[in-house]
Amino acid sequence: MRLRLTFNLILVAVFVIGILVAGWHYHAQLQRDAMDEVRHNSQVLMETALAIRSYTTDQIKPHLDPLNAERFLPQTVPAFAATETLHRLSDRYPGYVYKESVLNPTNPRDRASEWERSLIEQFRADAGLGELSGIHGDGVEQSMYVARPITIKQGACLACHSTPEAAPATMRAVYGDANGFGWKQDETVGMQLVRVPVLYPLEKARRAFNTFMLSLLAVFALMFAGLNLALERLVIVPMARVNRRLEELATKDFLTDLVNRRRFFERLEVDMAEARIKHLGLSVIIFDLDFFKRINDTFGHDSGDSVLRNTALRVRELLRSSDCAARFGGEEFIILLRETRIDAALAIAEAVRGKIAGAPYEIVGPVSASFGVAEWNHREDARELINRADKALYQAKQDGRNRVVRASDT
Known part of the structure; x- marks a missing residue:
């Protein structure tokens, strides 16, 4: 524009x-x-x-x-x-x-x-x-x-x-x-x-001048429309396509097609600001695939990549359009839930856990994940909120994996 x-x-x-x-x-x-x-x-x-x-x-x-x-x-x-x-x-x-x-x-x-x-x-x-x-x-x-x-x-x-x-x-x-x-x-x-x-x-002479000026205006109008049409088709549309692709490359994880870590933090800051103004609930779910290193070592990295992609698809099927899922790093994923209190967030986390563990993956068989869930208290910053959810995730692993743990309140 x-x-x-x-x-x-x-x-x-x-x-x-x-x-x-x-x-x-x-x-x-x-x-x-x-x-x-x-x-x-x-x-x-x-x-x-x-x-x-x-x-x-x-x-x-x-x-x-x-x-x-x-x-x-x-x-x-x-x-x-x-x-x-x-x-x-x-x-x-x-x-x-x-x-x-x-x-x-x-x-x-x-x-x-x-x-x-x-x-x-x-x-x-x-x-x-x-x-x-x-x-x-x-x-x-x-x-x-x-x-x-x-x-x-x-x-x-x-x-x-x-x-x-x-x-x-x-x-x-x-x-x-x-x-x-x-x-x-x-x-x-x-x-x-x-x-x-x-x-x-x-x-x-005046009539000739008026005719000349009207002709110039008509020519300019046609030229203006033609150049804008050419600009639209030859420049703007291709540039918009390239920009969208660049935006995807800059904000999405190439393997899972989920947003990346940087884009997730940008979205989290915006949603936290809106939640603070409107006094809304906001929760995050962070989960990690259990024994993922064993999958790579046993079946190879291609199979491990296939598990990550399939996990992203299963997560996306359960989320609302207003939610945001990201690959947080390695085999770790994070989900942002807008206008969601802790009880609903726990239910969604349990649904995701069941979706992952409920059906075996191709080649590698059953896969499970451990979850940590935290609700924002409107006082902490983004990293403090994620740290609480991460500690709950660590607790889920300590408790035997393949489970959802609620983060402790501060």
Whole structure:
């Protein structure tokens, strides 16, 4: 469990760091790409306006100019043509704006706002400034703008904008004499302005980012499950099996499969602590196979080992799951009885003695054992308790073996 927890904590930490770094990098890249797209669209819109102006000047104006003598046709004005054409895009592409913003325009709709006037003044203050761009507005109204100066370079422009008297009468009839005059050669009178909304590309970038992050989370979830499954099958289960085996080797007697001496003392200390707290009875039985050396000498050590194994099996058949039997050393065994007073312990010891002596062992024949039984008095330690039981065992041997003796109380 600790290995799995440590592994998963490291895995989650690596993923969190990785997703933060990847998310930051990808988000920044998407923002840059979105702004590059907006910038590209604004340049395309500006070049489209310039193309319309050029087409109007070269292909439309020469054919319609003769008609202006009778009735002024604004379609012959390149700025009007570009503005009208691109304005029709706004129904399908809201927020895409083209405007020829002028300080003193002939057409009132081209008059510069306060913000546009500030940009025109920058062009007027720096004659070498060819373009301005940036972000304007807030929220859904935020857009990128590109502005280029409108500077009087051709004298033909002054024919309509120098003085009212020089302008065509038909134009003055439409727009009047109050606006659009007084322009001078090489003067920056306004600017061409395009605005492209930032919201759509940024929203697309946000959706792409969310999709990317959800994909990362899904991949991590699958990877997390897969790695945990692999960890379970390839590491934890084999390690648990090895640990159990190591635990058995460290706590069990290899011959009888009972717990060993060290493990018995660990269990005894725990049960004594519980018995002290709950005021419960606790007893131990220690027994020794009689004349075991004679069995080894007569029938060999293999037969002696067989007797030890068979004895352990007979003992285990009589014990509860809460009891603990151990090989204490050589042919000596010990039994821990939880929540058991001395009378019950004596009865169990007698049952074990009868089980051992009741049926002959293969090859060696009848075998007997001598028993010492002691109940814990809640004052002595583990070794003192076992010493009392051991003295009772010694007394059983002195009294003729194959018997159960109760330890004296202290």
